[in-house]
Structure formats: structure tokens, C-alpha cells
Amino acid sequence: MSMRVFSKATPVTRAYIRYATTESSSQKATQAISNATNAVKSQGLTNALCNLYKTVTNPLPAKVKAPLNKAVGIFEPVLYFTEVAFHLGKQVVVRQNFKLPNKVDFAAAETELFKALEFFKVKNIKNVKDIPTEKWKRGALKTFELSTLFVLGEIVGRGNLIGYKH
Structure with missing residues (x-):
């Protein structure tokens, strides 16, 4: 074979075939x-x-x-x-x-949420000393309940009373 066949002057092209x-x-x-x-x-x-x-x-x-x-x-x-x-x-x-909730259920939940938020409102208070002891007691009790739930959740999450399992 001659070198002329493999020269760079004549590029080799590939025929593209389309498969049906x-x-x-x-x-x-x-x-x-x-x-x-x-x-x-x-x-x-x-x-x-x-x-x-x-x-x-x-x-x-x-x-x-x-x-x-x-x-x-x-x-x-x-x-x-x-x-x-x-x-x-x-x-x-x-x-x-x-069942999936409907509009009535959402409305009831909204009213309950606003009632709960009303519980935490303190009206016409200009000084901390003006807050009645009843509100302090309720707030302390709610804080204690939430912190206790947090600690219990941590214990359950760790799977151990003190520290993590190794």
C-alpha cells in the first residue's frame, strides 16, 4: 500500500446511520x-x-x-x-x-391558637413589679413543664440517662 492512502490530506469520514x-x-x-x-x-x-x-x-x-x-x-x-x-x-x-383537615378544622385551630396567645399577654404593664404573682406562677410552671419535656426528649434521644452510649 502506498502512503498516499493514509495521508492527512484525505480525511476519513464515518457514515452516520439512523436506526429506526x-x-x-x-x-x-x-x-x-x-x-x-x-x-x-x-x-x-x-x-x-x-x-x-x-x-x-x-x-x-x-x-x-x-x-x-x-x-x-x-x-x-x-x-x-x-x-x-x-x-x-x-x-x-x-x-x-x-382524615385530611377541612376549613372548619383550620378555623377551630386558629381560634385555639389565639386563645393560647391571649394567655401569655400581659395588659397595661409598665414595670416588671406590676405583674401579678398569679402570672409569675403560671409562667414558672409552664417553663418548668417545657424544660422537663426537653430533658426527657434528650434522654430518649440519647438512649441513656447520663451521656451517650459508645
Whole structure:
């Protein structure tokens, strides 16, 4: 062969081919979607997504897979517990016969809120010494109740009475 064939003067172009879509490819896509839907129904969302992730990342090299696996390892428990909370909430809604609030419920809540805010108002007070002892006692009691609830929430959140578990 002569060098003239491989010279830079004659660029090699690639013919672009347009592939026509066929019914079989659209049917395959529909079948894949229905398979994914059935997998979610049978396995749960978390397991279905994990299996899909494994299928997609299987051909990737180890250098690419390692950071992806770390990222997925962080989000997998979050996804799982979100799914558990959703199903638990669904059961609570069904068993307790909860309904969405309507305008009347919002109006009632608004009036109760304004009544609660009225409780904390002190009228025509110009000095701290003018506040009646009844108001001081009520305020101290409410402050004690709220701080006790806060401390109890901290204890429950830590899972221990004093300090955190190691």
C-alpha cells in the first residue's frame, strides 16, 4: 500500500446511520417498566432499587464502583427507614381513621391558637413589679413543664440517662 492512502490530506469520514425504532424495542421498554413495577411491589422499593443499582454497576471497573458503593451505602439505610416510616404511617392513618383537615378544622385551630396567645399577654404593664404573682406562677410552671419535656426528649434521644452510649 502506498502512503498516499493514509495521508492527512484525505480525511476519513464515518457514515452516520439512523436506526429506526421498531415496535419490538418499544415493547421491550414497556416490558422492562412492568417488570420493574412488579419488582417494587414484590420486593419493596429499597430492595428493588438496590438490585437495579447492582445490575447497572456490575460492568463498571472497581475504581469507579468503590466511590459509588460508599455513596449508596450512606443512602440505603435512609431510604429503607423512610420506606418503613411511610408504611407505618399508612397503617396508623388506616387504623385511626384519620382524615385530611377541612376549613372548619383550620378555623377551630386558629381560634385555639389565639386563645393560647391571649394567655401569655400581659395588659397595661409598665414595670416588671406590676405583674401579678398569679402570672409569675403560671409562667414558672409552664417553663418548668417545657424544660422537663426537653430533658426527657434528650434522654430518649440519647438512649441513656447520663451521656451517650459508645
